[in-house]
Amino acid sequence: AVISSILFSGSAEEIVIPRKKTWYGIAVLQALASTVNRDPTASHYVFQDDSYLTPRTSAEFKLYSLAQESGRTAAKYFINTYPKYFQKDFANPHIPCLMPETLELQVNEVSEAALIERIQLRKVKAAVDMYDQLLQAGTPVSLDLTNDLLDLISLYGDCDPARGDAPDKSLKPNRENNNAERIFNMMPERNRRSYGALIRGMVKHGAYSKAFNTYTDLLNNRLTGDVHIFNALISAAPEVREKYVEKWDLIVDLLKQMAEQKVKPTLLTFNAVLKALRRCGSLGRTQAFPVINEMKALGIAPSLATYDHVLGIFYKAATSAQGHTEILQDVLSEISGKSFTAQDPDDVEFFKDAMRICLATKDIEQAYRVHSLLGVGENWKLLGDSYYQSIYYGRFFNLLCMMEHIDVVLKWYKELIPSLYYPNSQGMRDLLQALDTDNRLDLIPQIWKDIKRMGHDNKTELVEEMLSLMARENQIPEVQQSFADCALDVKALYTQTDRRVPLSWSAGSLSSITSILLAAERTQQAWEMLKLFKLANRVPSESLMNQFLESVKASNNAQQAVELVQISASFCLSITPNLMERVQQEFDLTEEQRNTLSDLESSTAMSD
């Protein structure tokens, strides 16, 4: 606290270096304590700690991290293509992940070993071909190996996994599993695992009713299902029935069969039930808690996905949240202080959905509780990839700007941005709104620096909103000067043509900049702005003209007053006669000036 107060107090006043400094006894401990938590001034750990190499916008973040990954992939290509240079093993004990991998197929004759190799290397088409060749050659393939092959085909949907880490998310509903079904039908004997592979593949790739038919086949062959089959069928149940009641009845039926066949449900079973209940409307609300109680009675600890589904059942996007606000609080009370691990792929949805609900219900207290949950144990791993993180922090910051005092908002701003989150232009507009609400418009020039650094200075709405906030009222002189400097900086953006497309002027932005310059008494630059109006084909407003007249009167420059009237006439403003009258009355004009004015008067009178 001592150190931070010294840091923050010196900003406005002169820095006085004392002759001797005495430290508190615990100053060292405080300094050490400040290094323990996250450093908000550092960039993400994958980046180099240098200002040239630190990303400033979210686009740069993605570009640099992908560039580094692609460098690694390029190196791996060389290592795996020329493995003989990397075979010498210095490491004791042996480090297997630093040896070159064999990605090419070694075994090429038609044999079971070749099939095993292809399955291990995840080469789906090659494996299917090898299997067909084996059958044509007459060699019997063992049941386990065939089951492995079926698993492979069902997981990858009958096409090879794409190289690189972007999974092919487009599901091809008709073409898939033809190979799987064909091989399945050719099998002399099938066991539960074979049926399981087929059913799970069908559910994964969208063939829901076929999955249920295959399950019926399984029962007809006097086999029982296993937990994976039932999980897949439960998650497919909402797709094969229309009405909420029918969906629920099907799920209950499946659960009963599960009990009959003595299959123990797991966490994934209950999560699948709750996920299906999200699609069951009001029935979900009545059935959710009985399901959770059942889960607890069996001693299965819920994961974050469970809570996410519960929140999804009770807080629908369309309906407003009245009457259900206790659910979020109850959930947070139950999980506060607990550390969760990743057990279900839907665990990562929890944090962003919880924050969405806090934002919709405008509940800042719950938002703080959700955020503190993120700091417990390993929960930070469940926040998801950078896209989910940006959604979470975006919603959190939005809520803060709406609900909290500006000092708190600025504290969080320094904490979150830019080390954790790069706000988009909407986020910056929310921040400007918060500044306006709490009357701290003097901070706008600093925020403008951040906006430029983040690359949002090409967003016209954001820039215009900022300018109009600065131009709205007059401020104390130092603030007005800083506004004027900021306005000139913005003006440079509209006029520069070197690097990129400049912004296009609008009447609002021109008027705002002009009135800021006038209020700061930079009359020369304000006059240059007036000329820009003509170039950009925009018309100045009447209030701006009046403001000009006031400033000209303050400097008592009659020539400028006459020029002002001329400019006003050239724009054919309706205020021109009024201006003319005021100039004639309030200024001492020379003969020449009076003549100019009277000419103007007659010309405007003729044009009317």
Place this chain on the structure above:
Amino acid sequence: LIFVSFQTVCRQLNSTLWLNVGGRSIHSSAVCCKNRAARIRVGKGDRPVTYEQALHPHQIAHRKGWLSQHTSNLQGEDGAADRTVEDLFIRRLIYGTFHGCLADELVIKRRGNLLVICALMLQKLPPHKYYFLVGYTEELLSHFYKCPVKMEIQMLEEKSVYKYL
């Protein structure tokens, strides 16, 4: 006795100096060259030179530090030659990979199993290209030497000149 020693002394003197008075001969000895290791000789004064280059190797541990830091030169430790060869390989690899971008010699530090390559670079390439090369080098060297390799880069606008020689 004094008389005898004086005669032997004269005889000895005759055979050496006085014998060759009036003639010249070649005097030869083993070659002793000036030390040229890692030194840049003073020239016209137009050649910019960094601190590292300007100070000669006898200044190490006085005004210079070490470019390669490992423990194999301590008493009872082995592997010094292997470490030196690795260092040379790494320096050549990085000189070629980041061609024209290095501002000064690399500093290679070994901490336990970890190999840290500290480099000063110029701002010649856009940052995403630097990240590509860093990822590539780290991965390649990790697999080559079977130990984790990390690069720490600092960027400079231009080479820092210490003096002109």
